[in-house]
Amino acid sequence: MDNDKIVNPTEQPCSYWLSTTTQTNWPQLNEDITVDCAVVGGGMAGLLCAYYISSKGIDTVVIDAGRIAERTSGHTTAKITSQHGLIYDKIKNQMGQELAKQYAEANETAIHEILKIAEENNIKCDYTAEAAYVYTQKDKNINAVENEAKTASDLGIKASFVDEIPLPIPVKAAVMFDGQARFHPRKFLVPLAEKMDKKGVRIFEESRIIDIEENNGRYILTTEQEKKITAKKVVIASHYPFYQKKGMYFSRLYCERAYIIAVKAQEKYPGGMYINAEDPSRSLRGLNSDLDEFVLIAGESHKTGQGKDLHNHYRALAEFAQGIFTIDDIPYRWSAQDCMTLDGIPYIGRYASDTPSLYIATGFQKWGMTGSIVSAMIIKDLISKGESPWQDVYDPSRKNIAGSVKNFIVENLDVAKHFISGKIKPISENYDIKPGEADIVELNGNRAGIYRDENGELHIVNTTCTHMGCELNWNSAEKSWDCPCHGSRFAVSGDIVEGPAVRPLTKESDTSLVEKLIKDQF
């Protein structure tokens, strides 16, 4: 199949999960309210937190900046696994056996909990139990794979070392976890939200929280529309946390993008979920519903806001797919954004050591399905009992982050260089920008991002990120302005696509100067 047909740059990517479900339509918050618990963020983590917390008789609301289960949860690969690359041997070596056991138990429980919730609520979500494999094609990684199989097995996971996998690719070794699963995240989350709503959990959409204040033991959350929520407890499950007064998350979280294609192959998919142990990463899973049968292939991670022609990532995945399957079509492609922590373990628990009523769930790396439900179980226990059996390994204030000082310095140096804007060309006569293209120029003394859409209309924004002032870069694959520091993304209109930014970009509504300069050359 022709690569340019696979990746048509004029077509905007679209997730299978969003394409096969209808958009939700919960109301905007239009009055001030008082609740026991406010959950900020209506993705999988936020909805499950609300599900568990409300089950304890706690009056709970979910509030989302956009539509629930859409941004992160609508762009996942939806693998429900306790297998997170080669993590168990790493945790055991860096944090000890006890914390590795906590991690294993939490994630194994998570797999069963999702099925339990689906069954209890009579939700059909294409849940399919399957084995998961981490494979290597390199001799140098065989030992690491072997150690992972042994450590995971010692921790109680049904893990085994194998030297071949069902997928028709040569491997040197693999570790297989039994009893893992995959599903359709929106077929799970949207009906669950409807059931929660019926049971009294209030859900508000298109209501971005832009500020949180503490006042006499209560939190006051303010929306963009200046409505207030007063809450005794607050859970921030908004992917990258926007609340900056505590926790210093901006110095210990960064964002990565990854790409996913849905392949219609002539060969029958052999089943199983796969990820390699080396770079560039390649992840595969089957997808079958009543109507469709695809193979999802994901990978090509890079830091958000970095890289040049990002269409190449889709092309690379298509080439990889062609090496394994005869491709009839690639009807869906989309990209995901992941929050990454310094030691590879999510931050779940109290937002900071001095915020007993403010909680955080973030940094799920590439493993947001199990990470979400683990965070919901932990935070529910912290709220209702004051402790969780798995709190230590996920503690956001943990001090035993091996390598964290080095990673902290590397990450923050990387951020620092993006505060300094590079040299940009002043816009001048004979300037040209074609439909579908974007450029960064100096305009009236400011840094301006110009995009000309397919209809010829210009969209001009100030490309200084409204979060902490880093300079944005153009994302050609998704047509957005992306921040290389903490992953905020903005549409060509300047509207926020994803945070932590809470304010849109300044828009240049007068495009006449640019139009004139372009026109003058003809």
Ligand code: FES
């Ligand atoms: Fe933090 Fe842009 S996301 S500066």
